[in-house]
Amino acid sequence: MQPMMTLEELRTLLPQEFPQAMGPDSGLTVAEIGQGSVVMKLEAAERHLRPGGTVSGPTLFMLADVSAYVAILAHIGPVVLAVTTNMSINFLIKPPLGTLVAKASLLKLGKRLAVVEVAIAGEHDGTTVCHAVATYSIPPR
Numbered sequence: 001m002q003p004m005m006t007l008e009e010l011r012t013l014l015p016q017e018f019p020q021a022m023g024p025d026s027g028l029t030v031a032e033i034g035q036g037s038v039v040m041k042l043e044a045a046e047r048h049l050r051p052g053g054t055v056s057g058p059t060l061f062m063l064a065d066v067s068a069y070v071a072i073l074a075h076i077g078p079v080v081l082a083v084t085t086n087m088s089i090n091f092l093i094k095p096p097l098g099t100l101v102a103k104a105s106l107l108k109l110g111k112r113l114a115v116v117e118v119a120i121a122g123e124h125d126g127t128t129v130c131h132a133v134a135t136y137s138i139p140p141r
Helices: 007-017 057-076
Strands: 028-034 037-044 083-091 098-109 113-122 128-137
Touching (some): 007 028, 007 057, 028 057, 057 098, 057 113, 057 128
Antiparallel strands (some): 028 037, 083 128, 098 113, 113 128
């Protein structure tokens, strides 16, 4: 699956269309686009922590969900009304503080549905801390 959007196109589109997740202070960046995949990074900051000093589950869920969304847009173009219809997530180990890397891989990309697998790891050791599978509904084009 070849990407339809460039890294620069995504970096321009996302803050405009999805500012609550990709605004200038979000800590999220699209790091790379591959064939059937996207890599995103999150600079986990104090606001992403829960008591005990670990990155919160909602933060990891958001990173997985946004990564799946960006992977789909990168491969179908700027169809910003694609929406999550289902997502399952497994929190495997306590995530490290610092940069988290999410690799989203398209498992199925159809006309109306997409299924995306997301693995989140710490940038420094590469150990998977979270695994998710998301299903998205793609509006008619």
